[in-house]
Amino acid sequence: MSNADPEVSVVVPVYNGERYIREAIESVLREAEELAVELVVIDDGSTDSTPEILSEYSAHDPRVIVDRDRGPTIATALNRGCGIANASFLARLDADDADLPGRLRAQRDFLVDHPEVVLLGGQPVLVDEEGREFGTARYPLDDAALREAMRMTNPFVHSAVMMRRSAFEAAGGYRANLPHAEDLDLWLRLAERGKLANLPDAVVRYRIHGGQLSLEKQADQAVYAEATRVSARARRAGQPDPLEGAELVDEEFLVAHGVDRREITAAVIDSATWLARTSGRAGYAGAEAQLIASAYDRARSESGSRALVARVHRSVAHRHAEQGHPIRAKLKAAQARLAERA
Numbered sequence: 001m002s003n004a005d006p007e008v009s010v011v012v013p014v015y016n017g018e019r020y021i022r023e024a025i026e027s028v029l030r031e032a033e034e035l036a037v038e039l040v041v042i043d044d045g046s047t048d049s050t051p052e053i054l055s056e057y058s059a060h061d062p063r064v065i066v067d068r069d070r071g072p073t074i075a076t077a078l079n080r081g082c083g084i085a086n087a088s089f090l091a092r093l094d095a096d097d098a099d100l101p102g103r104l105r106a107q108r109d110f111l112v113d114h115p116e117v118v119l120l121g122g123q124p125v126l127v128d129e130e131g132r133e134f135g136t137a138r139y140p141l142d143d144a145a146l147r148e149a150m151r152m153t154n155p156f157v158h159s160a161v162m163m164r165r166s167a168f169e170a171a172g173g174y175r176a177n178l179p180h181a182e183d184l185d186l187w188l189r190l191a192e193r194g195k196l197a198n199l200p201d202a203v204v205r206y207r208i209h210g211g212q213l214s215l216e217k218q219a220d221q222a223v224y225a226e227a228t229r230v231s232a233r234a235r236r237a238g239q240p241d242p243l244e245g246a247e248l249v250d251e252e253f254l255v256a257h258g259v260d261r262r263e264i265t266a267a268v269i270d271s272a273t274w275l276a277r278t279s280g281r282a283g284y285a286g287a288e289a290q291l292i293a294s295a296y297d298r299a300r301s302e303s304g305s306r307a308l309v310a311r312v313h314r315s316v317a318h319r320h321a322e323q324g325h326p327i328r329a330k331l332k333a334a335q336a337r338l339a340e341r342a
Contacts, residue, residue, distance in 0.1 A: 006038040006063075008104050008162070009085030013077040014095035015044040018053060020207070023131075025057055025064065027098035027205075035105050038063050040085050041095075042077040045070035075174035075182040082168060090163045096207045097159040100125070103203040107162040110199065117143075118167035118194030119187060121156040122203030128282045129209040135281050136202060143195040150188060152270070154225065156196075158183040160204040167193045177246055180217060181224035185243070188232040208282040218291065222271035223251055226264060230257045261303040269295045269308055273315040280319055292316060310339040 010028050014021055021041075028039045041054055043066060057064045067084055071077050082090050089108055093099060107120050126135045139155045140146050149155035161183075171189040174182045187196070231243040234257075242257050243249065251264055272295040280288035292312065299308035317332035 005036065006087040007036040008089045008091055008108055009038050009040055009082075009087035010091045010093050010099075010104070011040050011042070011078060011081035011085060012093050012095055013042045013044055013074060013081060014046060014050055014054075016046045016048045016050060017095035018046075018049045020096040020098075021050055021053055023098045024093055024095050027100075028093065028104075029061065029063065030101065031099065031104045032063050035108065036087075037104060038065060038086060040065045040067070040081045042081040043068040044074075044077050073176045073179055073182075075176040075178070078182070079173045082165075082173060085165070088165050090165050090168055092158055092161050092163075093204070094159045094207075096209065098205040100203055100205060103160075104162070106199060106201065106203065110197070111162065111164065114195075114197065116195045117197045118164050119156070119190045119196050120162050120199065121197070122160045122199035122201060124157045124160055124204050124206035125202045126278070126282070127205050127207050129207070131205075131207075133205075134208075134283070137206075139198050141198050141200055143197060146196040146198065147191060150184070150191070151229065153274075154181075154184045154187070156183070156187055156198065157204060157206055159206055163190065164194075175243065177243065177249060178224045178228060180221035181228055184225055185228040185231065188228055192235065208278055208284075218271055218275050219268050219294075222268040223254065223264065224249060225271075226254055226259060226267050230254060230259060262305065265298055265301065265303040266308060266311075269298050269304075269312060272298070273312060277315065277319055281322075288319075306339045310336040313339060 012024060025039065028037060031037055041064065043051060043054055051068065054066045058066045065084060067080060069080060071080065089111060091104060091107065103122065111117060111120055121139065123139060124137050125133055126137060127133050140149050146155050167190055170193055171186060174186055178185050227243060227249045231241050235241055246253065254264055255261060272291045276288045276291035279291065295312045298304055299312050313332050313336035317329045317336065320329035320332060
């Protein structure tokens with residue numbers, strides 16, 4: 001069991017991850033029996049039993065490298081992990097997720113066969129807090145479709161990506177001033193250096209749990225995501241990147257760079273309704289209700305519109321239909337039509 005000359009380095013940041021970190025580690029080491037893999041875990045100041053668990057693994061397996069360093073942002077931890085990593089392919093995994101068998105080999109093989117691709121993802125299996133599967137997500141596969149999707153959403157699961165180290169370094173790594181959207185920002189910069197792709201197969205068990213469902217985090221994430229697109233548009237136009245050195249990225253930042261408040265509101269609403277549907281499917285009815293209420297509030301605000309209210313109605317109608325409530329679904333669909341006609 002040696003970590004000399006690994007083909008793939010898997011970078012896992014963790015903070016107080018005692019509940020799930022063993023599952024994440026074991027899912028990687030399972031693949032390391034057939035592929036030269038190293039696992040780089042960045043412990044971002046855990047105060048639970050995570051340090052002891054990591055010490056247990058690293059003491060007995062040289063493929064497990066543990067670094068303990070409290071950084072200001074997740075981007076700091078990720079850059080540190082990628083800097084420590086030794087392989088030419090960098091894979092990501094969150095501490096509460098788990099690789100599916102064959103993920104790393106399939107992605108390594110694809111990148112070897114497609115040297116033009118710099119960023120490769122895959123499909124996630126959605127699991128709840130207890131590990132029960134409740135659905136799958138389908139993301140676009142080819143470069144053109146992924147570039148189109150990034151205009152409105154993030155078509156990569158962070159825990160499911162593998163990158164070329166050379167492209168990662170050329171892009172400058174993760175930027176620390178975009179919490180909750182540091183991944184999309186990196187994808188957009190990687191897209192300037194090569195092609196993008198997603199595998200059609202499921203590659204990771206992606207966990208949805210209560211800690212991910214805060215209203216404040218959701219709204220901030222939508223704003224930061226819009227900022228990454230503002231930044232990408234500026235670079236394409238040959239203009240200075242407005243995010244370079246920016247200390248405060250908020251709605252006023254977006255407005256100052258030409259984004260209409262109605263566009264910001266639409267982005268926040270789309271983010272809230274997507275997360276509401278996902279949290280509802282995972283069994284978090286309370287979080288779902290809060291997110292839908294926040295979406296309605298935003299749609300009815302000064303920067304909202306009847307069309308956006310109708311959009312929220314339709315999202316709720318879709319959920320009612322999923323849950324087997326056709327009458328409720330029809331009523332919400334009717335409310336959507338009325339909102340647009342008023």
